[in-house]
């Protein structure tokens with residue numbers, strides 16, 4: 480049933496290119512644009528409207544500005560790691576996209592083309608969790624190599640915050656894994672067919688996962704690593720020009736990945752409710768594939784909107800509150816969630 | 829050590845302590861805010877028209893008989909930013925003193941309006957001009973040619989000053 484190895488590699492390579500230039504970059508620029516627009520609307524302003532129609536070319540102008548800026552490396556910085564840190568951040572952020580199922584498969588001729596780069600990776604959930612843990616290295620290294628006390632504090636905060644929330648994040652997923660019975664993201668999505676979305680069975684799990692995701696992506700209200708009032712700019716204080724731009728890009732890529740994970744785990748991923756039955760579509764139809772892609776994009780867009788909306792609504796947590804919430808509230812709740820899910824599943828079967 | 833007890837846990841009610849209802853309230857507020865009318869003024873197209881109370885760039889008053897300034901130097905003396913330079917000279921006319929040189933360095937001026945307040949001749953007033961853009965430092969120093977403004981253009985400010993003054997001239 481599978482295509483020969485060379486062909487498969489080629490298809491995967493094409494998918495990677497499409498993913499980078501068709502998903503990550505446009506997605507991040509759309510996020511930047513809407514971040515600015517939504518923040519403006521919330522503050523009763525208009526937001527960018529001068530560059531291009533409706534200000535749509537603003538992200539391009541931003542990137543051009545960042546590219547043309549002087550790249551300053553502090554004299555006392557550790558040059559190698561100062562250079563490496565943003566690269567680690569962006570690599571990790573983009574690598575997560577490899578396992579995100581944007582849709583099921585499309586049958587072209589008689590080859591199965593999955594709308595995902597690594598659809599058969601049987602431990603893709605672990606892969607995602609592992610990568611998000613590695614992501615902290617980029618930020619911590621950035622903070623350490625800058626040789627600036629504010630950067631270092633930002634990096635330290637980021638490390639402790641990520642380690643604390645990693646736990647609850649992983650535990651909150653166990654309920655989903657028990658229901659789905661697989662560690663493969665695509666199979667988890669297939670298990671949620673027919674509006675059996677996990678959010679209805681695991682509302683608590685979803686809440687914990689969402690809060691932990693916000694902390695993992697360093698987004699407000701958990702943006703302590705870059706808390707401007709106390710830490711100047713946190714870990715990216717000493718970064719300028721495109722290196723700063725890459726951190727920026729990584730933040731938005733992480734945001735997209737986190738939204739995609741929330742959708743995949745709890746909101747049925749690419750599942751389109753009702754429509755395929757009404758239109759009489761079968762697995763493998765091109766139209767169904769496109770519909771799934773559209774549904775997935777729409778769901779992710781909703782979560783991205785919530786990310787931005789939350790950022791411009793809530794004040795930042797204090798450090799002790801952050802740690803309290805992570806260890807004393809989310810962790811016990813996540814454990815409780817596993818116990819309850821297990822008990823209910825035991826008695827229902 | 830002077831450590832005060834953290835009474836947050838006593839201060840908040842149960843619903844406040846679990847954050848979520850309060851978060852939802854806050855988010856509802858910002859969502860509503862998104863659909864409110866916008867306050868932004870599209871500046872170069874929509875201009876701001878100040879009233880007489882506005883303190884823009886200080887200018888010298890030019891009335892029917894010429895410039896009012898008698899080069900007493902009070903404005904220069906009072907200016908907290910040391911932005912004004914006056915050099916006096918004399919003529920044969922009845923009002924014999926006048927400034928041969930009057931310069932305001934707009935890179936220094938903080939638009940405080942002290943010069944206007946102290947002037948015995950009502951010769952220097954704040955205008956409505958708020959567009960002070962210079963391409964180099966020399967252009968920022970305004971001489972008499974740029975400072976003298978016909979009195980007709982300054983009526984709003986003069987009226988405002990007269991209706992708000994604390995003593996009779």
Ligand code: SF4
Nearest residue numbers: 897898900901903947
């Ligand atoms: S502007 Fe007024 S205060 Fe200044 S030198 Fe002239 S008369 Fe005196």
Ligand code: SF4
Nearest residue numbers: 907937938940941943
């Ligand atoms: S407005 Fe104030 S700072 Fe400006 S010239 Fe007058 S006294 Fe000086």
